[in-house]
Amino acid sequence: MDFSSFSEQLVQQLINGVSLGSIYALIALGYTMVYGIIKLINFAHGDIYMVGAYIGFFATSMLHLPVVPALIISMIVTGLLGMLIERLAYRPLRHAPKVSVLITAIGVSLFLEYTTMFFVSPQPRTFPNVMESVTYHMGPFVVNSQQILILVITTILMLVLTYIVQKTKVGKAMRAVSFDTETAQLMGIDANRVISITFGIGSALAAAGGVLVGVYYNSIDPLMGIMPGLKAFIAAVLGGIGIIPGAMAGGVILGVIESLVSGFLSSTFRDAAAFAILILVLLFKPSGLFGKNTREKV
Amino acid sequence: MNLSRIKDLKIIALSVVGFAIIQLLLTENIIGSFWELNIILIGINIIMSVSLNLINGYTGQFSLGHAGFMAVGAYVSAILTVKFQMPFLVGLIGGAAGAGALGFLIGLPTLRLQGDYLAIATLGLGEIIRICILNIPYVGGASGFMGIPRYTSFAWTFFIVLFSIFFIKNFVNSSHGRACIAIRENEIAAEAMGVDTTKYKVMAFTIGAAFAGVAGGLFAHYFYIAHPASFTFMASFNYLTMVVMGGLGSITGSIVGAVILTFISAALASWPEFRMIIYSLALILLMFYRPQGLFGNIELTDLKIFKRFKGGRK
Numbered sequence: 330m331d332f333s334s335f336s337e338q339l340v341q342q343l344i345n346g347v348s349l350g351s352i353y354a355l356i357a358l359g360y361t362m363v364y365g366i367i368k369l370i371n372f373a374h375g376d377i378y379m380v381g382a383y384i385g386f387f388a389t390s391m392l393h394l395p396v397v398p399a400l401i402i403s404m405i406v407t408g409l410l411g412m413l414i415e416r417l418a419y420r421p422l423r424h425a426p427k428v429s430v431l432i433t434a435i436g437v438s439l440f441l442e443y444t445t446m447f448f449v450s451p452q453p454r455t456f457p458n459v460m461e462s463v464t465y466h467m468g469p470f471v472v473n474s475q476q477i478l479i480l481v482i483t484t485i486l487m488l489v490l491t492y493i494v495q496k497t498k499v500g501k502a503m504r505a506v507s508f509d510t511e512t513a514q515l516m517g518i519d520a521n522r523v524i525s526i527t528f529g530i531g532s533a534l535a536a537a538g539g540v541l542v543g544v545y546y547n548s549i550d551p552l553m554g555i556m557p558g559l560k561a562f563i564a565a566v567l568g569g570i571g572i573i574p575g576a577m578a579g580g581v582i583l584g585v586i587e588s589l590v591s592g593f594l595s596s597t598f599r600d601a602a603a604f605a606i607l608i609l610v611l612l613f614k615p616s617g618l619f620g621k622n623t624r625e626k627v
Numbered sequence: 628m629n630l631s632r633i634k635d636l637k638i639i640a641l642s643v644v645g646f647a648i649i650q651l652l653l654t655e656n657i658i659g660s661f662w663e664l665n666i667i668l669i670g671i672n673i674i675m676s677v678s679l680n681l682i683n684g685y686t687g688q689f690s691l692g693h694a695g696f697m698a699v700g701a702y703v704s705a706i707l708t709v710k711f712q713m714p715f716l717v718g719l720i721g722g723a724a725g726a727g728a729l730g731f732l733i734g735l736p737t738l739r740l741q742g743d744y745l746a747i748a749t750l751g752l753g754e755i756i757r758i759c760i761l762n763i764p765y766v767g768g769a770s771g772f773m774g775i776p777r778y779t780s781f782a783w784t785f786f787i788v789l790f791s792i793f794f795i796k797n798f799v800n801s802s803h804g805r806a807c808i809a810i811r812e813n814e815i816a817a818e819a820m821g822v823d824t825t826k827y828k829v830m831a832f833t834i835g836a837a838f839a840g841v842a843g844g845l846f847a848h849y850f851y852i853a854h855p856a857s858f859t860f861m862a863s864f865n866y867l868t869m870v871v872m873g874g875l876g877s878i879t880g881s882i883v884g885a886v887i888l889t890f891i892s893a894a895l896a897s898w899p900e901f902r903m904i905i906y907s908l909a910l911i912l913l914m915f916y917r918p919q920g921l922f923g924n925i926e927l928t929d930l931k932i933f934k935r936f937k938g939g940r941k
Contacts, residue, residue, distance in 0.1 A: 368743070425918045429871070435868070436908070436910035440904060440907035440908060440911070446900075555861075559750075562747065595762075597758070597761065600754065601762075604752070604758075605751075607748065608737070611748045612736055612740075612748075615744055
């Protein structure tokens with residue numbers, strides 16, 4: 330491989346990596362927000378993303394909606410589902426030991442997977458062609474319209490999220506609860522409501538990721554959430570769990586690394602690379618790229 | 628002979644009687660092959676859950692990669708028996724040694740992590756082990772290691788299960804085990820009292836991994852095949868569920884958890900579409916109403932009813 334074709338492939342893999350990574354980032358945001366607020370690794374988050382993809386699928390194939398309204402419907406319905414799950418499964422265990430909440434999250438994850446499988450059959454579905462695939466050639470590089478859609482929508486959603494978290498009253502309450510739940514409650518913040526809203530927003534973002542993946546890869550199935558769920562968690566850890574800009578950056582970095590590994594090494598090592606990053610981050614900088622080291626006090 | 632040794636001997640005598648009964652039923656074909664398979668699976672799951680309990684329940688180190696060590700044990704033992712024509716026992720010991728060595732190597736750096744971070748790191752390591760196996764053509768790659776002879780029988784499973792339970796029980800009741808429990812209760816306090824926390828954490832992790840390797844060897848030599856898909860992190864979750872269901876820090880709890888969960892999934896086998904839905908709901912409800920597991924950290928043999936038999940039974 331001479332240098333010019335190498336650099337061409339490099340840039341091409343970077344483009345693919347950024348579009349894959351922005352989907353990881355959308356899912357990672359939900360993980361990181363939930364972890365930041367109640368210190369729970371929500372293993373069901375990947376399956377919420379899958380449910381979002383299915384709602385988008387039904388909105389486009391049965392109601393014949395174009396992609397953006399389908400995306401919005403999916404985000405609203407899935408957001409409500411996330412709040413419902415929090416209310417029914419996690420809130421009763423707010424003061425239970427960590428292991429039992431973790432097991433409950435695994436239970437919720439299995440429940441979502443197999444209930445969806447029961448209703449929509451385990452076969453993969455082909456996502457309807459909701460937008461024409463136009464391929465743009467910019468010099469030697471190829472970008473298609475789906476990738477542009479992914480980039481535009483994730484950028485908008487992240488701007489909206491940053492606005493909500495930084496500028497609104499709810500966002501301020503979220504930051505306060507995540508900083509110190511008990512003190513926030515003493516200041517008159519209804520922590521349960523804030524946690525519920527956090528689950529809603531996180532689930533809605535995951536649903537957006539699910540619909541975009543459906544549009545991008547054209548195929549969805551009930552177990553599609555497992556791997557992206559784990560990858561998104563890695564992205565969240567990479568960026569520093571609990572830190573919102575960290576999740577965005579972590580997702581994109583992870584996507585780029587995965588694309589580079591599958592482009593230049595072998596696609597079978599793609600998943601191993603993601604986990605290797607996880608181990609390295611945990612060993613050398615467990616607080617993540619954007620995190621600050623905190624000392625443990627006895 | 629002290630009291631606990633007498634109690635142990637009584638339990639062993641009773642379980643040998645139980646073994647003889649089940650073996651008789653198996654040879655007389657009163658128990659069919661479907662239930663024979665499940666009895667052996669129960670045995671393998673007991674080894675997995677009891678050894679995971681040593682790591683998670685007694686030492687308090689949250690590990691989610693136990694299936695990875697099982698995979699190492701399964702493949703190493705299969706390589707020894709198939710490629711080198713070694714006897715089964717050598718295969719099992721080799722599997723245990725391989726998994727234990729890997730557990731030691733992995734445990735040394737990762738056990739510095741705590742809580743959720745350790746859980747995620749071990750989950751990731753379990754997946755890395757599986758993906759690496761998937762990419763080794765020598766052991767069959769993605770299609771699995773085929774052509775493994777069936778050496779595992781009920782007798783093998785039973786006595787290895789008995790050995791594992793007593794090994795881990797005696798470890799927990801030794802001074803090493805007390806050090807592990809001290810780490811679980813309060814790591815900083817344990818360190819201040821002079822417990823070498825790293826040493827005991829790695830020790831518990833290595834022993835747990837080695838027994839998972841034995842379970843893997845039994846598994847591969849019963850099903851004729853070792854396949855990477857049997858050792859995903861969902862399998863690790865499944866073993867964790869057994870431990871938590873029985874109660875973290877209760878060996879008899881782990882045994883009961885393994886028996887109940889294997890039995891439930893076997894009983895629901897005829898309704899595959901509802902099986903996982905019921906299973907997941909049962910899991911959530913158990914966590915709601917009994918978050919400490921069925922037994923908490925109490926041993927079944929310590930309950931009053933069993934004390935009345937002067938020595939207890941299994």
